[in-house]
Amino acid sequence: MDSNRSADPVLAPKKPPAPVKIVIAGGFGVGKTTAVASISEIPPLRTEAVMTSAAAEIDRTGHVPSKTTTTVAMDFGCITIDDDVKLYLFGTPGQDRFGFMWHDLVVGALGALVIVDTRRLDDCYPAVDYFEKAGVPFVVAVNKFDGMLNHDLNDVRWALAVSDEVPLVTFDAREKLSVRDALLAVLRKAFSRAQTRTAAP
Amino acid sequence: MSGRADDPDVSLLRPYLMTSGRTKPVDHTIEIEAQVMTSNLGATSVQNLTFERRDIISLCRRTMSVAEVAAMLKLHIGVARVLVADLAALGYVVIRRPEAETPQDLRMIERVIRGLESLR
Ligand SMILES: Nc1nc2c(ncn2[C@@H]2O[C@H](COP(=O)(O)OP(=O)(O)OP(=O)(O)O)[C@@H](O)[C@H]2O)c(=O)[nH]1
Ligand SMILES: [Mg+2]
Numbered sequence: 001m002d003s004n005r006s007a008d009p010v011l012a013p014k015k016p017p018a019p020v021k022i023v024i025a026g027g028f029g030v031g032k033t034t035a036v037a038s039i040s041e042i043p044p045l046r047t048e049a050v051m052t053s054a055a056a057e058i059d060r061t062g063h064v065p066s067k068t069t070t071t072v073a074m075d076f077g078c079i080t081i082d083d084d085v086k087l088y089l090f091g092t093p094g095q096d097r098f099g100f101m102w103h104d105l106v107v108g109a110l111g112a113l114v115i116v117d118t119r120r121l122d123d124c125y126p127a128v129d130y131f132e133k134a135g136v137p138f139v140v141a142v143n144k145f146d147g148m149l150n151h152d153l154n155d156v157r158w159a160l161a162v163s164d165e166v167p168l169v170t171f172d173a174r175e176k177l178s179v180r181d182a183l184l185a186v187l188r189k190a191f192s193r194a195q196t197r198t199a200a201p
Numbered sequence: 202m203s204g205r206a207d208d209p210d211v212s213l214l215r216p217y218l219m220t221s222g223r224t225k226p227v228d229h230t231i232e233i234e235a236q237v238m239t240s241n242l243g244a245t246s247v248q249n250l251t252f253e254r255r256d257i258i259s260l261c262r263r264t265m266s267v268a269e270v271a272a273m274l275k276l277h278i279g280v281a282r283v284l285v286a287d288l289a290a291l292g293y294v295v296i297r298r299p300e301a302e303t304p305q306d307l308r309m310i311e312r313v314i315r316g317l318e319s320l321r
Pocket of ligand 1: 026027028029030031032033034035091093143144145171172173174
């Protein structure tokens, strides 16, 4: 017991970095985990997120029965931005019934990337609806599963019924730089949204 | 006895499952991306702690998020939050929570853009 004592001081006396986050949403199997893995500097970690009454308490929508508990797997990774800022990416399944977990994930997020697979477009409706209603800046990213699109992007926009203000990009979840560019689209959207807010009377 | 609910020492002793019936003894709403770093006090007190609390103190000698703590120790995220909040209330860990204004903070967004742009 005593031999395990570690009397040496903590190695890094500096203060922890400021955490910021982007949520990565979309239906099952659209490439959320792949995207996180491509760009994260740590192998994606998985946590079973249990949302209990404690989470319900802070859900401003008030839709949540106070004793609800459910478990969802969420994958996440991170990117060091600079000495004092660390970006987290949280990949979450976009199911309606997990809506109350999203508040928890989404509160304070810079924005969201909604990944879609054009073969199963309607899988992303819950995510699109949620971010629209929650006022979270988001970008729809079509994952190029076969290296080609079988839909024209305008068709996708039409099918999703998203406004022209929602940026639509294509990307490859397996490629780091492609994921980076999709995230940059989210951040540029977040920037212009914040600018509009700041300029508003 | 329930009158001592806001005493962090009391909260440290209670099992997690007892929390649902109680009013918040400590702020347990820590964000999952909040950073957790073991303090000097925590590092020197590690031998007084047991189980998960001890694991957290050892793990967070390298700063990491609450989500990472949960994943690495295979704890439910709700449990990790409660334990981290309790350890923070005792001064065993230092936490850095995200700023509420971040989504409106143009300079922060620009900074993240620059950081990502430099990824190769
Ligand atoms: N060809 C191709 N395959 C991909 C691409 N992105 C993901 N995949 C594959 O599609 C499958 C599902 O990808 P995941 O990243 O696990 O998807 P997910 O959204 O995390 O899935 P769930 O967590 O189960 O909802 C995996 O087998 C990936 O290898 C892509 O751009 N092209
Ligand atoms: Mg996944």
